[in-house]
Amino acid sequence: MRVGLFIPCYVNLYYPSAGIATLRLLEKAGCEVVFPKGQTCCGQPLSNAGMHHLTGEASRHYRELFSGVDYIVGPSASCCLHLREHVFEWSEGPQIFEICAFLTDVLAMSEMESDFIGTVAVHQGCHGLRGMALGQATEEAAPFFSKPLAMLQMIKGVRIVETDRWDECCGFGGTFSVGEEAISVRMGNDKVQRIIQSGAGYIVGTDMSCLMHLQGLLLRQGHTIEVKHITEILCYES
Amino acid sequence: MNHKSHASSAAEFLEDSARVSWHDDTLWWIRAKRDKAVDTVPDWEALREAASEIKRHTLSRLDTYLMQLETQAIQNGIHVHWAANAEEHNRIVYNILSQHHAANVVKSKSMLTEECHLNPYLEERGIQVTDTDLGEYIVQLRHEPPSHIVLPAIHLKKKQVSDTFHTHLNTDPGNLSPDYLTAAARDVLRKKFYEADAAITGINFAVAENGMLVICTNEGNADMGMHLARIHIACMGIEKVIPTVEDLPVFLRLLARSATGQASTAYTSHIRKPVPGKELHLVLVDNGRTAMLAQPHFRDALKCIRCGACFNTCPVYRRSGGHSYHTSVAGPIGSVLSPGQNMAAHGDLPFASTLCGSCSQVCPVKIDLHGQLWHRRQEINQAGYVNGMKKLTAQGFAWLLTRPRLFRLLLNFGGKAGRLLSKRPFRRLSAWTRHRDLPSMPQARFDSWYNKQYEQQK
Amino acid sequence: MSSRNNILKAIAAARYPAVSRQAYSGSISEETNALAAFVDACQRNGSEIVSVEDRNHAMAYFQVQPDTEALLLESRLGVAENGAIWLDEASLPGRDAPFACLHLFAVLSARDIVASMHDAYARLQMWYNGPDFPGFGVFIAGPSKTADIEQTLVMGAQGAKKQTILLIST
Numbered sequence: 114m115r116v117g118l119f120i121p122c123y124v125n126l127y128y129p130s131a132g133i134a135t136l137r138l139l140e141k142a143g144c145e146v147v148f149p150k151g152q153t154c155c156g157q158p159l160s161n162a163g164m165h166h167l168t169g170e171a172s173r174h175y176r177e178l179f180s181g182v183d184y185i186v187g188p189s190a191s192c193c194l195h196l197r198e199h200v201f202e203w204s205e206g207p208q209i210f211e212i213c214a215f216l217t218d219v220l221a222m223s224e225m226e227s228d229f230i231g232t233v234a235v236h237q238g239c240h241g242l243r244g245m246a247l248g249q250a251t252e253e254a255a256p257f258f259s260k261p262l263a264m265l266q267m268i269k270g271v272r273i274v275e276t277d278r279w280d281e282c283c284g285f286g287g288t289f290s291v292g293e294e295a296i297s298v299r300m301g302n303d304k305v306q307r308i309i310q311s312g313a314g315y316i317v318g319t320d321m322s323c324l325m326h327l328q329g330l331l332l333r334q335g336h337t338i339e340v341k342h343i344t345e346i347l348c349y350e351s
Numbered sequence: 352m353n354h355k356s357h358a359s360s361a362a363e364f365l366e367d368s369a370r371v372s373w374h375d376d377t378l379w380w381i382r383a384k385r386d387k388a389v390d391t392v393p394d395w396e397a398l399r400e401a402a403s404e405i406k407r408h409t410l411s412r413l414d415t416y417l418m419q420l421e422t423q424a425i426q427n428g429i430h431v432h433w434a435a436n437a438e439e440h441n442r443i444v445y446n447i448l449s450q451h452h453a454a455n456v457v458k459s460k461s462m463l464t465e466e467c468h469l470n471p472y473l474e475e476r477g478i479q480v481t482d483t484d485l486g487e488y489i490v491q492l493r494h495e496p497p498s499h500i501v502l503p504a505i506h507l508k509k510k511q512v513s514d515t516f517h518t519h520l521n522t523d524p525g526n527l528s529p530d531y532l533t534a535a536a537r538d539v540l541r542k543k544f545y546e547a548d549a550a551i552t553g554i555n556f557a558v559a560e561n562g563m564l565v566i567c568t569n570e571g572n573a574d575m576g577m578h579l580a581r582i583h584i585a586c587m588g589i590e591k592v593i594p595t596v597e598d599l600p601v602f603l604r605l606l607a608r609s610a611t612g613q614a615s616t617a618y619t620s621h622i623r624k625p626v627p628g629k630e631l632h633l634v635l636v637d638n639g640r641t642a643m644l645a646q647p648h649f650r651d652a653l654k655c656i657r658c659g660a661c662f663n664t665c666p667v668y669r670r671s672g673g674h675s676y677h678t679s680v681a682g683p684i685g686s687v688l689s690p691g692q693n694m695a696a697h698g699d700l701p702f703a704s705t706l707c708g709s710c711s712q713v714c715p716v717k718i719d720l721h722g723q724l725w726h727r728r729q730e731i732n733q734a735g736y737v738n739g740m741k742k743l744t745a746q747g748f749a750w751l752l753t754r755p756r757l758f759r760l761l762l763n764f765g766g767k768a769g770r771l772l773s774k775r776p777f778r779r780l781s782a783w784t785r786h787r788d789l790p791s792m793p794q795a796r797f798d799s800w801y802n803k804q805y806e807q808q809k
Numbered sequence: 810m811s812s813r814n815n816i817l818k819a820i821a822a823a824r825y826p827a828v829s830r831q832a833y834s835g836s837i838s839e840e841t842n843a844l845a846a847f848v849d850a851c852q853r854n855g856s857e858i859v860s861v862e863d864r865n866h867a868m869a870y871f872q873v874q875p876d877t878e879a880l881l882l883e884s885r886l887g888v889a890e891n892g893a894i895w896l897d898e899a900s901l902p903g904r905d906a907p908f909a910c911l912h913l914f915a916v917l918s919a920r921d922i923v924a925s926m927h928d929a930y931a932r933l934q935m936w937y938n939g940p941d942f943p944g945f946g947v948f949i950a951g952p953s954k955t956a957d958i959e960q961t962l963v964m965g966a967q968g969a970k971k972q973t974i975l976l977i978s979t
Contacts, residue, residue, distance in 0.1 A: 120797050122758075126766050127790045129797035136801075148801055153751065153758040161706060163728030163737070164745045171752035239707035251386060252664065252712035254395035278379070282666045286705025291782035293703060295362035298786045299371065299670050300705075329787025377960050391890075401833040411828040414820040427944075433813035485966055486957035502957065509959045529958040533966060540967055561940035571908040571953040571968025578905035589816065594830070596933070596940050600926035601833050604890070614850055614891035615926075615950040618908070618968065624944035626904060637812075641819035650823075 116144045116215075117179045117207060119187030119196065121322075122154040128321045131342035135188040135212050138348050142220050149178040157195035162288045165199065172200040184219065185209045188344055190241025190319045197245075211245050212344055213260045213319055223267070229349035230270035233341075234313035235262055236304070236327070238320035239282050247319060250280040261319050261343050271346065274311040285326035301330045308338065316340045354677040354696070357703040361671035374506065375669040381502075382663040382713075384612025391614070392604065401601050403717040406654035409594055410644060416559040416592045417635065423562030427624045430632045437467035440636045444469060444551065444584055447632055448478055451582055453548035457540075459566075459573035460484045461553025462500050462657055463586050463636055465679035466692075469551070480551075481543045483572040485536055492519045498673025500680055501610050501659035506672050540572070550576030554587035555656070556602060557633075560595045563623040564633070567606060567616040574620055583625065584632045589640050590653040602656060605715035609658040639692045648726040652687045654716040661710035661720055667703055676700060683710035687723045690731060698736040701727035759798070766792050833927070843889040843922045844978070850892030854951030855964055857973045867916045867975040876971070880910035887922040887974075888929045888948070894974065895929065897946035904945050908968040913952070918977040 116139055120132045139146045155175055156168035175196065179185050187193050190211040197209040216222045237259065241247040248259035265271050284290070284300025291297075305327055308316055316338060318324050324340040331338055355363075365371055389395050409416055421431045434440035440463075448456065456473065458464065458480055470480050470491075482491040486503035490496065492515050497503030504512070509527045516522040522535045552573045556565040564585055566573045577583040593602065607613040625631035644650045662668050662682035673681040678689040678697055686700035701724045710720040731737070751758045769789035771777055778784045795803070851858050861867045864883075871881045880902075886895035894915050896907060907913050923929050929948075937943065953968030964970055 122762060125797045126762050127793065129793050129795060129800055132797035133800065148798075148805070150798070151755040152798070153753070153755050154748075156749070156752055159745055159749055161725065161728070162745065163702075163730075163732035164742075164749070165729050166733065167745055167749035168752070171749060174753045239705065239709070243708035243712060250709070250712060252709055254389050254392070280709075282705045282707035282709065284666065284705060286707070289702070289705050293358045293361065293667070294782040294785065295358070295365045296667050296670050296703075297705075299365055300666050301787075303375075303670075325790060326787065328790060329783070332788040332790075333786060381960070398833075401831070404828070404831045407828040408830045411825060414817045417817065417820075433816055435812040435815055439812060483967060484957070485955045489957065502960075504957050505960075507959075509961075512958050529961040529963050532958055533955060533963040537965065537967060544967070558940070561942055563940075563942055569954050570966035572966070574908040574947070575905065575967050578903070578908065596930055596942070597833075600930045604926050607891075611956075613950075614853065615888075615893050615948065617854065617949065617951050617954055619893070619948040619950075621942060621946045622944070623942050623946075626944065635816070637816045637819070641816060641823060644820060645823035647825070 114144060114184065115182045116146050117182035117185045118146050118148040119179070119185050119193065120148070120152055121187060121189045121192040123325065124188055124321055125152070127325065128342060130345055131188045131321055134342065134344035134348050135186070138212065138216065138344055139186065141348065142216070142222065147182060151178055155192050155195050155200060157192055157199075158287050160195065160199050168199070175200050176206070179207055182207045184215065186212055186215045188212050188342055189321065190238055190245045190247060191322055194240045194244040211241055211247060211319055213264050214245060214247055217260045217263060225264060225267040225347050227268045227347055227349045228270065228351040229268055229346045231314050232272045232274055232312060233265065233315040233317045233346070234274050234276050234308045234311050235259075235265065235279075236283060236316050236318040236323055237261060237280060238318055238323045241319040242280060264343065264347055265317065268346065274313050276311040276313070277307045283323045283327055285323045287322070290326055297326070298330070301326050305330050305336070309336065314338060317343050317346055319343055356699045357671065357675050357677070358699070360675035360677070361703070364672045364675055365670065370508075371670055373508070374672060377505065378663045378669045381611060382660075385609055385660060385663065385713075388608040388612040388614060392608065398601060398605055399715055399717050402605055402715060403654060405593060405598050405601060406716055407651070409592060410590065410650060410653055413589065413592070413644065416594055417589055419559040420557055420562060420592050423559065424633055427562045428631065429562060429625065430630065432632060432634045434634055434636045434638070436638050440467045440586065440634055440638065441469050441472040443634055444586070445473060445476055445478070447582065447584055448473070448549055449476075451548065453582060454478060455543070455547050456480045456549045456551060457483050457543055457547040457576040457580065458551040459553065459568060459576055460487055460503070461551065461586055462680055463553055463588050464551065465497065466638065467636070481540070483540050483543065483576055484568070484570060485533060488536055488540065489515060496674070496679065498681065499659060499662055500657050506674065544575045544579050547576065547580045549582035549584060550580040551584045551586065552577055554585050554591050555606070556599060557587055557592045558594075558596055558599065559592050561623060563596070563621055565599060566620045566622070567603075567618065569613075569617045571618050574618055577622070582630045582632070584634065585622075586634045586636060589635050589637055590655075606656055606658055609660040609713070609715040643691050649687065649691060649723060651718050652684065652723055654718050655684050656716055658715055660713045660715065664709045664713045665704075666707065666709070667705065671703070676703070683720045683724065684718070687720060687727060690727050694731060694734055694736060698731045701731065759796070763796075843924050844919050846889035846924070847887055847892055847922045850889060851951070851974060854892045855954060855972065856892060856951045857971070859973055859975050860978050861916075861975045863977055864916060867977065870975060871914050874912070874914070876912040878911040879914060880906055880912070881914045881916070882907065883916045885921050886929060886932055887917045888926055889922055890925045891950050893948040893950035895933065895946060895948055898943045907947070907949060908953070910969050912971040912973070913949070913969040914973045914975055916975045916977065
């Protein structure tokens with residue numbers, strides 16, 4: 114199976130380790146991975162800011178970049194959701210997966226080799242949780258499941274702590290984070306406080322965008338909790 | 352726009368951090384009560400689906416059901432009126448009242464009359480209107496709009512209520528007991544009920560097949576009003592009609608549980624005919640609803656049963672308070688509905704959301720609220736309600752997306768600029784860096800790393 | 810009448826394919842112990858439950874109760890899932906009565922308790938010959954209540970302050 118590696122712009126710039134870890138996981142699982150050159154930004158910030166009409170060219174660019182692959186897999190549920198809903202518009206063509214969902218649903222992985230040792234709080238970003246159905250949030254009357262959590266539970270050294278209001282939004286929200294700065298910061302601080310109370314040493318998530326927001330607050334306030342993309346935990350080598 | 356934007360009102364609301372925590376925790380607690388109530392219903396998701404489908408069906412043949420409702424209501428002895436907009440609604444209500452020389456009116460909760468600004472309209476014409484829901488009574492005394500459709504005074508602390516009652520009802524200063532304050536209001540409102548010439552109520556459901564109106568309250572204020580006064584005027588948006596009696600339990604099982612976590616409101620009243628000698632008027636109001644019905648992206652918002660669950664679950668609403676939405680209906684559903692009525696005034700609201708989707712999943716009638724907010728955003732930009740600079744930046748950004756080399760160049764530049772902005776003297780310059788650092792730049796971008804590792808090996 | 814026609818015309822102009830009408834397909838709960846569930850729900854909605862042997866016993870209980878402005882009514886339908894009782898015009902001295910009184914007493918036979926609101930409306934439709942409901946009817950689930958002051962629950966907002974169900978349990 115041919116997998117097209119989708120690296121969102123901010124992961125490319127700020128968090129290459131998440132991209133590298135994603136690539137490693139896919140390769141380790143025996144996938145044929147291609148990384149189409151010429152990826153920029155998928156256009157989600159424009160669409161969510163109400164300027165979807167400006168993204169036609171970008172969407173075509175992305176459809177061309179990924180033509181000929183069976184799957185598009187990336188380390189960001191939010192950007193993958195944008196590809197699925199607004200770039201490929203649920204059309205025939207490559208299936209789009211966030212990396213954890215790809216590992217559980219397509220590759221059916223049941224064990225993970227990772228030397229990671231640490232206490233982690235899992236932040237399940239909303240676009241992944243509700244948009245990409247990576248898990249069951251608390252609003253609906255349906256049995257709980259979480260693909261990211263299931264992956265992490267395969268690793269011996271990982272101790273997962275529960276956080277209060279685990280499925281409440283962190284307040285990033287793309288352009289919301291600057292357009293509604295005050296609320297965004299407050300939501301982030303509330304999330305950070307609850308994670309600190311949980312005793313976690315790491316915040317692990319499926320979306321570095323949420324984590325960049327939380328990390329920004331943590332750094333500014335001098336907290337030592339680290340943020341990590343889930344893939345970095347899943348293929349950690351000491 | 353003669354009011355502050357949501358973002359700036361929210362920033363003001365957030366200045367009182369302890370108050371925000373209280374507001375947030377209280378509404379979250381109600382959301383938690385809702386979750387518990389949901390757990391007691393074995394087929395909750397099937398109920399939501401059924402409710403959604405009944406509403407979708409009804410909306411798709413709304414004219415048929417409205418005509419059926421009208422015919423049945425008239426047969427029952429109800430006077431039926433139709434209002435195209437808020438102004439006509441207010442005029443109809445006023446005309447009924449003035450024909451009967453009604454000077455004292457009691458009103459129970461109706462978001463429609465809030466939407467139409469009925470109270471000031473009547474007061475300007477010499478009619479005294481008393482809001483009788485306790486929360487609404489409190490905010491009326493304070494000359495404030497309700498901040499929540501189910502919990503109108505949720506933005507207030509008991510000290511403020513006590514002060515307001517001391518001023519207006521002469522209660523003991525400093526007595527903060529909710530029991531005491533509620534009893535004081537009860538005494539005043541009891542008199543009002545017995546003196547009232549007419550009662551105005553909202554409607555939760557109007558059943559087309561038998562012309563029956565269903566009204567849900569916890570306080571019993573709608574009943575006290577409508578049963579004691581000579582004239583009862585019930586006002587409803589046209590989307591409140593449902594086809595049959597059999598549909599009622601589907602909605603009633605969902606409504607109170609979603610709203611407050613109660614299995615039922617204390618009172619679920621069914622009014623089908625006026626008492627002989629009394630008058631019952633039903634006002635059917637459009638006020639933008641048919642326009643919304645014509646918009647495929649937004650018509651589903653007309654399924655709303657006004658339970659307020661989307662308010663309670665919304666992380667933005669909980670931290671910004673209802674007044675920051677500058678509309679009669681706040682929260683996610685208000686942010687969908689209000690721009691449809693006045694885009695210039697309320698175009699900021701669809702952006703007061705992270706699109707987290709919690710509202711859509713909590714909604715008992717399965718409105719895709721965050722999807723609609725997304726579509727509203729598009730509509731608002733298309734209609735030109737976006738400033739020139741923002742538009743230009745967006746166009747430039749869009750142009751870059753198909754030019755990878757240039758994009759990467761600017762990405763690097765942006766990264767470096769971001770680091771600089773994170774430094775103390777420059778932080779104030781951007782909305783990100785005032786309170787948040789940007790991450791440090793890694794040794795190499797992913798694509799550079801990949802080139803080195805993979806491409807050069809070949 | 811022009812607004813009426815304009816509204817109906819606007820709806821007709823917006824016409825799109827009808828969404829088919831679907832009957833509620835979820836399971837209508839078969840509460841095995843409706844009585845216990847009813848008692849439980851009453852506890853939550855603030856109703857007091859007093860077990861009585863029969864109607865005479867209920868009358869006797871009512872006659873010695875101390876509250877002024879108390880009202881005794883009879884309900885023929887109770888709902889287990891929310892503790893609501895149904896009262897219609899025929900059983901009321903006036904429509905305002907159950908709201909205006911201070912303490913509402915209602916006699917209800919345990920036999921008349923159904924599991925859910927679906928069951929309740931099915932029974933009402935049977936009584937009223939389908940949709941031919943009376944001029945007024947009401948489900949009452951406990952006394953009047955409010956939590957509008959800092960979410961503190963207070964009984965007796967505008968309607969009755971207390972409610973007692975005199976439950977004939979045989």
